[in-house]
Amino acid sequence: EVQLLESGGGLVQPGGSLRLSCAASGFTFSNYAMSWVRQAPGKGLEWVSAISGSGGSTYYADSVTGRFTISRDNSKNTLYLHMNSLRAEDTALYYCAKYLHGGNPDDGLDIWGQGTMVTVSS
Amino acid sequence: SYELTQPLSVSVALGQTARITCGGNNIGSKTVRWYQQRPGQAPVLVIFRDINRPSGIPERFSGSNSGNTATLTISRAQAGDEADYFCQVWVSSTEVFGGGTKLTVL
Secondary structure: OOEEEEEOOEEEOOOOOEEEEEEEEOOOHHHOOEEEEEEOOOOOEEEEEEEOOOOOOEEEOOOOOOOEEEEEEOOOOEEEEEEOOOOHHHOEEEEEEEEOOOOOHHHOEEEEOOOEEEEEOO | OOOOEOOOEEEEOOOOOEEEEEEOOOHHHOOEEEEEEOOOOOOEEEEEOOOEOOOOOOOOEEEEEEOOEEEEEEOOOOHHHOEEEEEEEEEOOEEEEOOOEEEEEO
16 A cells, blocks of 8 residues: 655744654655645645655755755655754645656646644744 | 635535636646645545546546636535645646635535
């Protein structure tokens, strides 16, 4: 069964850091680009970042550029999101998701985890 | 930056056809995906590349895209279709989501 399991969320103070992880199983992880998408409580979906299957190409939303870093360890089938200089507006449920067909974003995100909650508050 | 505009809400009678629009500048030249999100659940991809359904998505779900509007059509609406729906495109090396539409089945 194809599965994604996020972890690492929690309560952090403004200006703090956090690292999210997403453990993948049931598919050849290195063959697929991956994305992080977040959803603030009661709000819509906001794309955060994406990474190619090899990890050689990364993409970021303007709202997180320079503060967040996406990475992956294909030997561990794990996706990461390193978050620095966190702000109250980063408070959200963070989902990792897999692209349907390898590295083409046009095919959309077909598998999503259940999310990990990040709360930025003093 | 590129923006996608969706109506906040759409209502449809049980068994009828619902149409949810997604507006964007020349969106017809881009490739649209649609997601369904039921309360408390992760999103589910229902349409990709404008008109294609992933495995397991009922034929009642269909998509179109032309000019400045993409449309998700849900035929023979069921109670289980009540959810939030989001459109999405890839543009300038970023993903963009619409604000979402709440579908109510009456």
